[in-house]
Amino acid sequence: MNRYFQKGHSIDLLFTVSLFCVFALSALGVTAAGAVLYQRTVSQERSDYNLYTALSYIEQKLKACDQAGGISLEEEEPGTVLCLHQEIGSSSYLTYIYAYEGSLTELFIQADQEPDFSGGTPLLDIADLDLAQTGQGLFSLTVTEPGGASQTLLWQSETFETGGKTP
Known part of the structure; x- marks a missing residue:
C-alpha cells in the first residue's frame, strides 16, 4: 500500500479550523476595540472644538472692541450678557x-x-456661558458644553485700567 495516499486524521482538520477561528475572533476584537477608540476620539474632538471655537470667537470680539467704554457685562433677560459697543460711521x-x-x-x-x-x-x-468681571478690567469667561466639559478664558482689557471704566 502506498503511504502517500493514506487517510488523514480528523485532528488535522480540527486544528486548522480552530486556528482559523482564533484568528477571526482576534481580528474582530481588534476591529471592535479600534471602533470604540475612534468613537471616543471623535466625541472628545467635537467637544474640544466647540469649547475652543466659542472662547476664541469671544476673545476676537473682545479684542475688536477693546476701547474706552467698549466692553461691559449687563444683566438682561437671558442672564449675564457680554455687551460690546461699537461706532460704525456715525452710528x-x-x-x-x-x-x-x-x-x-x-x-x-x-x-x-x-x-x-x-x-x-x-x-x-x-x-x-458664565461671564464675570473679576477685577481691574479682567474678564472671566467660562463655556460649558452639553457633555459637561468646560473651559475658562481670563481676558485682560488693554485700555481699561479700573474694572471697565475709563481712568
Whole structure:
C-alpha cells in the first residue's frame, strides 16, 4: 500500500479550523476595540472644538472692541450678557453675546433699539456661558458644553485700567 495516499486524521482538520477561528475572533476584537477608540476620539474632538471655537470667537470680539467704554457685562433677560459697543460711521451699535436655549448666541443691533434676545443668531451648541468681571478690567469667561466639559478664558482689557471704566 502506498503511504502517500493514506487517510488523514480528523485532528488535522480540527486544528486548522480552530486556528482559523482564533484568528477571526482576534481580528474582530481588534476591529471592535479600534471602533470604540475612534468613537471616543471623535466625541472628545467635537467637544474640544466647540469649547475652543466659542472662547476664541469671544476673545476676537473682545479684542475688536477693546476701547474706552467698549466692553461691559449687563444683566438682561437671558442672564449675564457680554455687551460690546461699537461706532460704525456715525452710528452706534451694540453686540450682545450670551447663552440662549443651548446655543452661544450673538445679537447685533443699533444702540437705540431695545434688544430682543430671542432673535439672536445661534453660533455654537453650548450648555452655559458664565461671564464675570473679576477685577481691574479682567474678564472671566467660562463655556460649558452639553457633555459637561468646560473651559475658562481670563481676558485682560488693554485700555481699561479700573474694572471697565475709563481712568
